[in-house]
Amino acid sequence: MNFFTLYVTLVYTILSVHSNIEPRKYYFLMKLYCNILKEI
Numbered sequence: 001m002n003f004f005t006l007y008v009t010l011v012y013t014i015l016s017v018h019s020n021i022e023p024r025k026y027y028f029l030m031k032l033y034c035n036i037l038k039e040i
Contacts, residue, residue, distance in 0.1 A: 007036060 011029055 004036065007033070 011033060014029070015026070
């Protein structure tokens with residue numbers, strides 16, 4: 001759960017810094033996020 005919180009914070013930071021992120025990259029992050037949810 002600690003790792004999960006860290007990951008969410010990291011993704012949020014990345015999205016905040018790169019507010020004009022490409023949809024393709026955002027989709028990749030969401031896919032990775034879903035995979036980590038399955039691991040928990």
